[in-house]
Amino acid sequence: MLAAVTRSPGEMVIEDVSGPGPARAGNVIVRPEAVGICGSDFHLFSGDVAALSGARDFYPRIQGHEVSAIVEEPGPPAQSGTAQPGAAETVSAGDRVAIWPLLPCGTCYPCRAQRPNVCPRFRVVGVHLDGGLQQRLEVPAETLFAVGDLDPDSTAFVEPASVAVHALARARLHAGEQAVVFGAGPIGLATTLAAAQAGARVTTVDPVPARRDLARRLGAERVAWAAPDDLTAEVQDWTNGEGPPLVVETSGETATLPLAVDLVSSAGRVVMVGMSSGTAPLRPGAFPEKEIDVIGSSCATADDFRTAIRLVKANRASLAALFSHHFPLTRAGEAFEFAMKRPPDAIKIVVTVN
Numbered sequence: 404m405l406a407a408v409t410r411s412p413g414e415m416v417i418e419d420v421s422g423p424g425p426a427r428a429g430n431v432i433v434r435p436e437a438v439g440i441c442g443s444d445f446h447l448f449s450g451d452v453a454a455l456s457g458a459r460d461f462y463p464r465i466q467g468h469e470v471s472a473i474v475e476e477p478g479p480p481a482q483s484g485t486a487q488p489g490a491a492e493t494v495s496a497g498d499r500v501a502i503w504p505l506l507p508c509g510t511c512y513p514c515r516a517q518r519p520n521v522c523p524r525f526r527v528v529g530v531h532l533d534g535g536l537q538q539r540l541e542v543p544a545e546t547l548f549a550v551g552d553l554d555p556d557s558t559a560f561v562e563p564a565s566v567a568v569h570a571l572a573r574a575r576l577h578a579g580e581q582a583v584v585f586g587a588g589p590i591g592l593a594t595t596l597a598a599a600q601a602g603a604r605v606t607t608v609d610p611v612p613a614r615r616d617l618a619r620r621l622g623a624e625r626v627a628w629a630a631p632d633d634l635t636a637e638v639q640d641w642t643n644g645e646g647p648p649l650v651v652e653t654s655g656e657t658a659t660l661p662l663a664v665d666l667v668s669s670a671g672r673v674v675m676v677g678m679s680s681g682t683a684p685l686r687p688g689a690f691p692e693k694e695i696d697v698i699g700s701s702c703a704t705a706d707d708f709r710t711a712i713r714l715v716k717a718n719r720a721s722l723a724a725l726f727s728h729h730f731p732l733t734r735a736g737e738a739f740e741f742a743m744k745r746p747p748d749a750i751k752i753v754v755t756v757n
C-alpha cells in the first residue's frame with residue numbers, strides 16, 4: 404500500500420509500505436479517503452518540532468490528522484479499563500468515520516479535570532503516531548466517530564470544526580451577543596459559522612477579500628479589514644462604543660492579542676486559538692481595569708467532536724466552498740509545498756487517499 408512519508412524536514416516521499424496487519428485488540432483498521440492539510444501540519448513538515456514538543460521522535464512520520472476514513476476491520480475489544488475517553492459507540496465495517504486525533508494519557512491533571520485536549524503527554528494521530536496520508540491506518544477504536552452519510556471532504560473537516568466548537572465553548576458564547584473573529588482561514592470560518600448559528604452577531608476580520616466573502620456566506624453580519632485604529636473605530640461604532648463582549652483570535656498573528664485586549668468590552672472575553680510563536684507587548688493594567696478574561700483554547704474534547712459532526716452535517720452545502728484544492732496521495736508532498744505558500748485562493752487543501 405502507498406503512504407506519504409515525511410522522512411525528514413521538508414522531505415515527503417511516496418513509499419510502498421507493508422501497512423498494518425490484522426487490527427490489534429482495541430484498534431480498528433480504516434481506509435483513509437480524504438485528509439485535510441492544516442497549518443499545524445507545517446511544523447512537523449518543516450522541522451519546527453519545538454512548536455510541537457521537545458524530546459520525541461518525529462521522523463519518519465506519516466502525517467494527516469484531519470481524516471475521513473472507511474472502517475475496514477474492527478479488532479477484538481480492548482481489555483477493560485484501558486479505553487481512553489472518546490467515542491462510546493462501536494463502529495462497523497463500511498462505516499464512514501471522522502478521527503478525533505488525540506490520545507490523552509488519562510492520568511495527569513488536565514485529564515483528571517476532563518480536559519484531555521491539553522494533556523501534556525497526549526499523542527496526536529499524524530504527529531506522534533502515523534496519520535491519514537496512507538491507504539490503510541490502524542487507530543484506537545475510541546478515536547473513531549461514525550458520521551453516517553456525510554461526504555469525505557466534510558468528514559475530514561469535522562476535526563478543524565471541532566476546534567472552533569471548543570473555542571466557543573471556552574468562550575461561554577451567548578445568543579445575541581456581538582463577537583469579533585480574527586482570521587477567516589478554516590478555523591476562523593468555522594468559528595464564524597458556529598457563532599452565527601448559536602445566535603451571535605459576528606464581525607470577521609481578514610485581509611483576503613475572498614475569505615471575507617466566505618465569512619459573510621457562513622453567517623458573519625459584517626466583515627472587516629483595516630489598520631488597527633480604523634478597525635477599532637469601526638468595531639466601536641458597531642458596538643455603540645462598548646466594544647464587543649467576545650473576541651476570538653484564530654489568525655495566529657502575534658499583534659492581535661494586544662489589539663483584542665484593547666477592543667474587547669469591559670467584562671468581556673478574549674479567546675486565543677491561533678498558534679503563534681512571537682511575543683507581543685501587553686498593558687497589564689487593562690486586565691484589572693476592564694476585568695477581562697483572556698482564555699486559551701486548544702484542540703477539542705470528544706464532546707466538542709460530536710457537536711462538530713452535527714454542525715458540519717447541518718451546513719455541508721455552505722461548507723463545500725471551503726474545499727478549494729484537491730491533490731491525490733501520490734502528490735501529497737506537492738500539496739504541502741503548495742499549502743505552505745498560503746495562496747490567497749486556498750482555504751482547505753484536501754489530499755484524496757483511496
Ligand SMILES: [Zn+2]
Pocket residue numbers: 441442443468469562563
Ligand atoms: Zn488541524
Ligand SMILES: [Zn+2]
Pocket residue numbers: 507508509510511512513514519522523524525
Ligand atoms: Zn494526560
